[in-house]
Amino acid sequence: MKKISITTLGCKTNQFESEAILDQFIKHGYVLCELIENPDIVIINTCCVTNRAEYKSRYAIRRALKNISPGGKVVVAGCYVNKGSSFFEENRKRLLLFQNDQKHEIFHHIEKSEDSPQDFLELSTDSYYLHTRVPVKVQDGCNFFCAYCILPYVRGKPVSRPIRSIIEQVNSLAENGVKEMILTGINLGLYGFDIENFNLLYLLKEIVKTDIKQIRLSSIEPMFFNDEMIDFIASQKKICPHFHIPLQSGSDSVLAKMNRKYSTLEFNKIIQNVKSAIPDAAIGCDVIVGFPDETDEEFGKTYDFIDNLPISYLHVFRYSPRKFTKASEMEWNLSGTVSKKRMQSLQKLGLNKKNEYSKYLIEKKVPLKAVLETKQKEYWTSVSDHYVKIFLKDEYNIAENGMLKNVVAKDFKTDSDGLIAEECSHD
Numbered sequence: 001m002k003k004i005s006i007t008t009l010g011c012k013t014n015q016f017e018s019e020a021i022l023d024q025f026i027k028h029g030y031v032l033c034e035l036i037e038n039p040d041i042v043i044i045n046t047c048c049v050t051n052r053a054e055y056k057s058r059y060a061i062r063r064a065l066k067n068i069s070p071g072g073k074v075v076v077a078g079c080y081v082n083k084g085s086s087f088f089e090e091n092r093k094r095l096l097l098f099q100n101d102q103k104h105e106i107f108h109h110i111e112k113s114e115d116s117p118q119d120f121l122e123l124s125t126d127s128y129y130l131h132t133r134v135p136v137k138v139q140d141g142c143n144f145f146c147a148y149c150i151l152p153y154v155r156g157k158p159v160s161r162p163i164r165s166i167i168e169q170v171n172s173l174a175e176n177g178v179k180e181m182i183l184t185g186i187n188l189g190l191y192g193f194d195i196e197n198f199n200l201l202y203l204l205k206e207i208v209k210t211d212i213k214q215i216r217l218s219s220i221e222p223m224f225f226n227d228e229m230i231d232f233i234a235s236q237k238k239i240c241p242h243f244h245i246p247l248q249s250g251s252d253s254v255l256a257k258m259n260r261k262y263s264t265l266e267f268n269k270i271i272q273n274v275k276s277a278i279p280d281a282a283i284g285c286d287v288i289v290g291f292p293d294e295t296d297e298e299f300g301k302t303y304d305f306i307d308n309l310p311i312s313y314l315h316v317f318r319y320s321p322r323k324f325t326k327a328s329e330m331e332w333n334l335s336g337t338v339s340k341k342r343m344q345s346l347q348k349l350g351l352n353k354k355n356e357y358s359k360y361l362i363e364k365k366v367p368l369k370a371v372l373e374t375k376q377k378e379y380w381t382s383v384s385d386h387y388v389k390i391f392l393k394d395e396y397n398i399a400e401n402g403m404l405k406n407v408v409a410k411d412f413k414t415d416s417d418g419l420i421a422e423e424c425s426h427d
């Protein structure tokens with residue numbers, strides 16, 4: 001039996017695509033294994049969204065080259081391949097490279113299978129080997145061209161997956177016992193823009209009719225949260241009250257330079273609207289520090305703006321220039337020490353926000369829903385519908401991976417980053 005291992009960097013769209021690629025191999029008799037077990041095929045699904053993502057991709061490739069069985073193949077796919085790198089030139093003879101729009105051909109190429117390869121957007125799977133909460137890709141590409149972002153260049157223009165194919169996959173996941181799906185795309189809010197009379201809200205309305213128990217939205221750009229969308233989500237118990245809404249800067253001058261499509265005033269209004277419709281909602285933001293050439297004043301505005309937002313967590317990134325992008329042509333003189341300090345102070349602020357939100361969930365006894373993922377000693381861990389990590393005691397070993405539990409958070413877990421929860425009987 002041939003062995004395969006897969007490493008995925010980056011976003012949920014990549015995670016979905018890894019599941020779909022893996023499914024083709026497993027259905028043809030391959031077994032999933034760890035890298036140290038010397039696989040016959042190793043797949044690295046790469047990311048190039050930051051310098052660090054590229055570094056991690058190269059690291060994973062080097063590890064794969066060390067561990068591959070004699071005669072085995074190391075496959076490198078995804079955004080970093082689209083971007084290109086001298087690293088690939090240096091290792092050209094030892095790697096098989098596939099761009100994003102060739103991912104569906106990987107199995108066919110390696111096995112020279114008679115099966116004709118699927119259409120890219122139909123790269124789908126009703127199986128899941130790597131996730132308990134399963135990503136479902138519904139959209140690819142972006143044409144927003146934010147000044148710092150490489151994705152429009154490596155993922156191409158926006159395209160939506162046909163609804164029939166999405167619903168078939170969701171039905172099949174539900175039949176196979178999957179409780180939570182994560183709706184993903186490169187710019188998810190653009191879903192349906194290439195289909196007449198269709199959009200993300202219509203898609204959500206169709207998905208809630210299926211038997212899937214829990215639907216989570218991955219990152220959505222702020223301008224897609226209109227009142228109709230917020231009201232619908234607020235009315236649906238199946239949709240997690242968790243929203244990841246990229247902010248990127250709390251300074252209007254930086255937002256304009258970034259070619260973002262909203263002001264801080266508009267962003268604040270959207271967050272307030274979400275919070276007033278769903279008061280317990282978890283809201284997370286992304287922010288970039290050190291965008292060329294962010295001044296102390298601009299950074300100060302970002303800090304104060306975030307400090308006043310009712311959010312529950314923050315992902316902080318340090319700007320690094322990406323090939324092809326507008327920002328890579330801008331003057332960029334900010335010292336690494338300054339941007340590091342800014343990053344650290346926002347990370348601290350983010351941690352405070354997270355703690356405040358966790359405290360709120362405990363004190364208000366907010367009902368949570370949690371799909372059990374892994375067991376660590378006597379605790380099951382899970383990322384709950386409100387996007388807090390919870391630990392649920394199971395000393396008698398009666399729970400199972402993938403079960404959906406109604407719980408309530410009781411306390412902080414002091415030796416770890418999460419909350420201790422207990423089962424309860426809300427619906």
Ligand code: SF4
Nearest residue numbers: 142144145146149151
């Ligand atoms: S919306 Fe902006 S940040 Fe997001 S993928 Fe498109 S260009 Fe990149």
